[in-house]
Structure formats: C-alpha cells, structure tokens
Amino acid sequence: xxxxxxxxxxxxxxxxxFADSEMVRAPEAWQLDHGKRLYFGYGQGLGTxxxxxxxxxxxxxxxxDYVIQWADTxxxxxxxxxxxxVETYNIDYINSGxxxxxxxRQTGDEKYKLAMDRxxxxxxxxxxxxxxxxxxxxxxxxxxxxDGLYMGSPFLAExxxxxxxxxxxxxxxxxxxxxxxxxxxxxxxxYYHAWDESRNQRWAHPETGQSPNFWGxxxxxxxxxxxxxxxxxxxxxxxxxxRGEIVEMIQGLAAAVSNYQHExxxxxxxxxxxxxxxxxxxxxxxxxxMYAIAKAVNKGYLNPSFRMVAERAYEGLMQELIVEDxxxxxxxxxxxxxxGLGGNPYRDGSFDYYVNERRRDNDAKxxxxxxxxxxxxxx
Numbered sequence: 001x002x003x004x005x006x007x008x009x010x011x012x013x014x015x016x017x018f019a020d021s022e023m024v025r026a027p028e029a030w031q032l033d034h035g036k037r038l039y040f041g042y043g044q045g046l047g048t049x050x051x052x053x054x055x056x057x058x059x060x061x062x063x064x065d066y067v068i069q070w071a072d073t074x075x076x077x078x079x080x081x082x083x084x085x086v087e088t089y090n091i092d093y094i095n096s097g098x099x100x101x102x103x104x105r106q107t108g109d110e111k112y113k114l115a116m117d118r119x120x121x122x123x124x125x126x127x128x129x130x131x132x133x134x135x136x137x138x139x140x141x142x143x144x145x146x147d148g149l150y151m152g153s154p155f156l157a158e159x160x161x162x163x164x165x166x167x168x169x170x171x172x173x174x175x176x177x178x179x180x181x182x183x184x185x186x187x188x189x190x191y192y193h194a195w196d197e198s199r200n201q202r203w204a205h206p207e208t209g210q211s212p213n214f215w216g217x218x219x220x221x222x223x224x225x226x227x228x229x230x231x232x233x234x235x236x237x238x239x240x241x242x243r244g245e246i247v248e249m250i251q252g253l254a255a256a257v258s259n260y261q262h263e264x265x266x267x268x269x270x271x272x273x274x275x276x277x278x279x280x281x282x283x284x285x286x287x288x289x290m291y292a293i294a295k296a297v298n299k300g301y302l303n304p305s306f307r308m309v310a311e312r313a314y315e316g317l318m319q320e321l322i323v324e325d326x327x328x329x330x331x332x333x334x335x336x337x338x339x340g341l342g343g344n345p346y347r348d349g350s351f352d353y354y355v356n357e358r359r360r361d362n363d364a365k366x367x368x369x370x371x372x373x374x375x376x377x378x379x
Contacts, residue, residue, distance in 0.1 A: 011314060012057065012378025014330075015371045019054045019063060021330040022047065022367060029070035033364035040074055040081050042151055043364035045096030050371040052102050057375055064106060071103045071112065079114020086122050089138040094119050095151040101158055120159055120168075123152065129197045132171070133178035140342060142198040144179050146191060150221035150228075157232035172229060173242045179222075180249055183210060188272060189256025193218040193349060194341055203341050203349040211341055211349040214271045217365060218339075219257070220288025224369065226250050227292045230299065250301050254293055258309050265316025269336060270354050278355040283321050283335040284366035286313050291373030298379055307377075314377055317370065332370055335363035 026032045029051070033043030048067045055063035074082045084093055097119045104112035127135045129142060134152060136145040153172045160168035182195040194211040196204035203211050226249055233239050233246070260271050266281040267289060268274045290313035296302040297310065321333050337358040341347050 010378060011374040014318070015374035015378065016054060016058060017328075018330050018332075018367065018371050018374070019051060022051075022362075022371075023062075023066060024327075024329050025362060029066055030073070032367075034360070034362075038073060038082055040084050040093060040096045042092045042095035043368075044070065045099060046368035047364040048096075048099045050368040052099060053372055053375055057378075064102075067099055068103050068107060071100060075100075075111050075115045077111050079111045079118055081115055081118065084118070086118070087138075089122065089126050089135070091126065091134055091136055091148040091151045093151075094123065094155050097155045098158065101162060116159060119155070123156060123171075129178065131178045132174045133182075134175060136194070143194055143196050143201070143341070144182065145194040145341070146179065146183060146218040146222040149175055149179055150225040153225055154228040154232065157229050161232045161234070169233060169239065172233070173239075176226065176229070176246055176249070177242075182208075183222075185210075185214070188214070189252055189259075190214045190271060191219055191222055191253070201342055202346065213273075213349055213351055213354060215339060215349075215354050216267050216269055216271050216282055216285025217288065217336060219253070219271065220285045220292070220369070223250075223253055223257075223292035224288055226253070227296050227299070227301070230301070247301050250292075250296050254296065254302050254306055254309070257289055258306070261309060261312065262316070264320050265312035265314070266320060267313075270351055273351060276351065276355075278352070280334065280355065280359075281316075281320065283317070283332050284363065284369065286317055286321070287332070287366045287369040287373055290314055290317065291369045291376060294373055294376035298376055310373065310377060314374065331361050332363075332366050333361045334359060335361065335366040337363060 029044055029048050030038045032047035035044060048070055051063045051067050097116055100112045100116050133144045134148060135141060136143050136148045153175045156168045157172045160166055183191040185192060192210040193215045196209045199206055199209045226246055230243060230246060233243055261267060262274060262281055266286040268279045269282040270279055273279055290310045293306050294310035297304055297307045323331050323333060337360045339354055339357045341349050347353055
C-alpha cells in the first residue's frame with residue numbers, strides 16, 4: 001500500500017473516492033464498521049449518514065440506495081427495528097435514527113416514521129440525572145458521557161422540527177448545558193470524557209465526578225454534536241439565547257483544541273498528553289475535529305481563520321494515515337476501535353487504559369467524519 005499525496009486531489013473528490021472505497025469494503029451497509037451481522041449500530045448509522053451527504057453533494061443515487069437498502073432490511077412494516085432492545089435504555093441506539101428522516105422523505109414509507117417514533121418513545125422514559133441529562137445506558141447509572149450527546153441530541157432536535165414537537169428542543173438544550181457544565185475543564189478549555197453524578201465509580205473524581213482524562217474521540221463526539229444540533233435549533237427569539245450559548249461552546253472548544261494540534265495537523269488519543277510515551281496520533285479525533293471545525297466555519301460559527309486548522313488536519317490525515325492499495329481503494333489507519341468507562345473488565349479512564357485500547361483500520365467512527373469533513377472543506 002502507498003501513501004496518497006495529500007494535495008493531489010480536491011477534498012470533495014477524496015470524499016467521493018473514500019465513500020466508494022467504503023462500498024468496496026462493505027457492499028452492504030451492515031458491513032460498515034467491520035459489521036458481522038445486520039444491526040442498528042451507531043457506527044453503521046454514522047457511516048450511512050456520511051453516504052447520504054455524499055449523495056446530496058453529487059446527486060448520485062447509488063449512495064442513497066445503499067442507505068435505503070440497509071434501512072429496509074432492518075425495519076419491518078410495523079416499524080420494529082431488528083435487534084433493538086428498548087429495555088437496555090442505550091442512547092447509542094438513537095444515532096442511526098438520523099438517517100431515517102431522509103429515507104422517510106425519499107420513500108414515503110410510513111414504517112420509517114414508526115421506527116423514529118419508537119426511538120423517541122425510548123427517550124421519553126430514558127433515565128436522567130437530577131438536572132435532566134440522559135444517562136448513557138441503564139447499565140451506567142447516573143453517568144453522562146460526551147459520546148451520548150452526539151448519539152441522541154441532534155436526532156431529537158431534528159425530530160422536534162420535522163414533526164412539530166417543539167417540547168423536545170428544551171430537552172435537547174438541557175443536555176448540552178448540563179453536560180457542558182459538568183465535563184468542562186476551565187484550565188485547558190477541554191472536556192472530560194464523562195461525569196458521574198453519584199461519584200460512585202472508581203474513575204470518578206470524588207469531588208467533581210469527572211473522569212480523569214481528555215479522550216480525543218469523546219471530545220470529537222461532543223464537538224460534532226454542538227455543531228450539528230444548530231442545524232435544527234430555530235433561529236427565533238425563543239431559542240436565540242441557547243443558540244448563543246452553544247456557539248460560545250463551539251468557539252471555546254475550537255480555540256482550545258487548536259492549542260493541542262500536532263505539527264502534522266493531527267491530534268493525540270489523549271489530547272493534552274502528546275509528550276507521554278505510548279500516546280499516538282489517532283484517526284477518529286482528527287477526522288471529527290476536522291469536520292466540526294470546517295462545518296462551523298462554513299456556518300459562520302467560527303472565524304474564517306479556523307479553516308486553516310481544519311485544512312491542516314486534512315493534510316495530516318492524507319499524509320500520515322490515508323493509504324491507497326493497488327486497486328485504488330483508500331483506507332484510514334490508526335483508529336482506536338473502542339473505549340469506554342466502567343464495565344467488566346473495569347475501564348478506569350486512565351492514560352494507560354486509553355493508549356492501550358485496541359486499534360484498527362477503517363473504523364466507521366473515523367471514516368464517516370473523514371468523508372463529511374472532506375465534503376465541508378470542499379464547499
């Protein structure tokens with residue numbers, strides 16, 4: 001395999017080539033993110049969301065059909081979602097619902113509306129902290145993870161606007177305000193991976209409840225959620241103050257992460273500890289930050305000078321982490337496969353834990369944001 005020269009093709013062309021490469025690796029969308037079975041997984045949801053964006057930019061129907069086929073095989077006529085278990089109250093399930101809005105618009109099939117209603121019904125009863133922030137999962141009581149903001153909140157905001165249920169917008173705003181308050185670190189401007197309201201977890205700081213480290217991808221989820229939710233939060237007088245608060249978070253985070261961008265344009269797995277042995281420049285955080293910053297600039301939330309930060313990330317990804325095989329298929333390397341907190345075996349949120357989690361190539365948590373970030377840079 002050979003490294004692709006970063007400047008040889010425009011970013012939008014790279015997005016299309018990478019989407020095509022994903023379809024070579026995963027002829028059916030359930031195979032995205034190394035999928036082994038039909039599943040409504042958040043990784044497949046992220047990958048198919050990127051495909052919908054490629055369809056909108058190119059007008060090529062094959063990307064839309066790819067997503068519709070996946071949705072059609074997952075959801076029956078009653079709107080029941082294959083292998084979905086509401087009783088687990090797992091906010092990760094909600095992410096794939098984002099693609100159903102477009103699938104519903106394009107097909108007119110009522111089963112997709114019924115499926116979205118099922119996901120919203122989960123969130124009606126989803127357990128929350130005392131301040132109204134959703135727990136990450138039922139098995140992680142009292143815990144708010146940055147990951148969950150991306151999984152649930154943009155979906156709920158789009159549902160609120162699409163189906164005229166504005167009460168959900170207040171719920172969505174609460175998620176950001178509560179999570180931001182409890183995970184933010186004033187000294188660095190960064191956000192901790194999670195917060196335990198009960199302070200019962202071994203990983204939780206006894207006074208603040210915060211987890212001990214700044215995991216790159218968790219901040220990537222948070223950054224993308226902040227930027228994406230503004231697509232649906234109305235620009236009317238009622239929501240002006242909250243839009244302003246979210247824009248302030250975006251601006252603060254963009255400034256903070258810029259301070260930790262490596263000379264290659266990439267970011268480390270543990271963002272603020274690049275000088276420690278074992279840390280490495282990781283694909284998903286770099287792709288997510290590239291996407292969030294590029295989109296925020298395009299939307300006017302960030303000063304245009306920040307475009308250089310996203311462009312440096314693009315150059316770094318292309319030069320350091322993108323490879324091309326003899327067929328012309330592109331791959332994205334050096335992605336953390338998964339990381340979390342608690343559970344069994346216990347994940348303590350330490351530096352050593354994060355840098356020793358499994359790595360793999362072509363993880364949807366990196367590939368999807370890479371495609372979307374390239375599209376934003378190509379605008």
